[in-house]
Amino acid sequence: MSINIQATGMELTEAMKEYAIEKMEASKKYFDNIQKIDIDIGMRSNHHNKGKIYYAEVNVFIPKQIIRVVKDAEDLYKAIDKVKDHLKVEFEKIKGKMRHKDKQYIRDQKEYQI
Numbered sequence: 001m002s003i004n005i006q007a008t009g010m011e012l013t014e015a016m017k018e019y020a021i022e023k024m025e026a027s028k029k030y031f032d033n034i035q036k037i038d039i040d041i042g043m044r045s046n047h048h049n050k051g052k053i054y055y056a057e058v059n060v061f062i063p064k065q066i067i068r069v070v071k072d073a074e075d076l077y078k079a080i081d082k083v084k085d086h087l088k089v090e091f092e093k094i095k096g097k098m099r100h101k102d103k104q105y106i107r108d109q110k111e112y113q114i
Contacts, residue, residue, distance in 0.1 A: 001025075001028070001034050001035065001036065001037065002035075002036050002037070003021050003024055003025070003036075003037045003039065004036070004037070004038045004039065005017055005020055005021065005038075005039040005040075005041070006039070006040050006041075007040075007041055007042050008040060008041070008042030008043070009042040009043040009044065009045070010041075010042050010043050012041070016041065016076065019077060019080060020039050020041060020056070020080050021039075023080050023081065023083075023084045024037050024039060024058065024084070026084065027060070027084065027087050027088070027091070030087070030088050030091040030092070031062065031091040031094070031095070033062055033063055034060060034061070034062055035061045035062060035063070036060075036061040037058060037059070037060050037061070038058070038059040038061075039056070039057070039058050040056075040057040040058075041054070041055070041056050041057075041076060041079070041080065042054065042055065043055070044072075051074060052074070053072055053073070053074060054072070054073055054074070054075065054076040054078075054079050055070060055071065055072045055073075055079055056070070056071055056073075056076070056079040056080045056082070056083045057069070057070045057083075058070075058083050058087065060087065062094075065094070067087065067090050067091075067094075069083050069086045069087055069090065070083075071083045071086060
């Protein structure tokens with residue numbers, strides 16, 4: 001699994017980079033076959049009415065599918081945490097669909113032939 005990270009509208013520090021990579025590597029335990037992860041973190045604008053608003057955008061490439069999650073927060077680290085939590089939910093949905101297809105296939109195999 002390869003992880004690419006970039007920053008938009010701000011300078012990417014080593015601490016931010018390590019934190020984002022650490023959180024995304026933790027997603028391995030939720031889904032096994034992750035091929036690549038692209039992370040984009042930063043600020044949308046510098047003159048927001050309610051202070052600085054940071055965002056984290058993650059594209060996770062798995063076989064036959066791309067999962068894209070974008071979250072905003074007043075703190076960059078909170079935005080990264082929100083993305084990680086939402087990815088966990090998305091992985092659970094995908095795994096549930098996969099299990100359902102497997103069960104359906106087994107049921108079809110056990111059907112009586114008339």
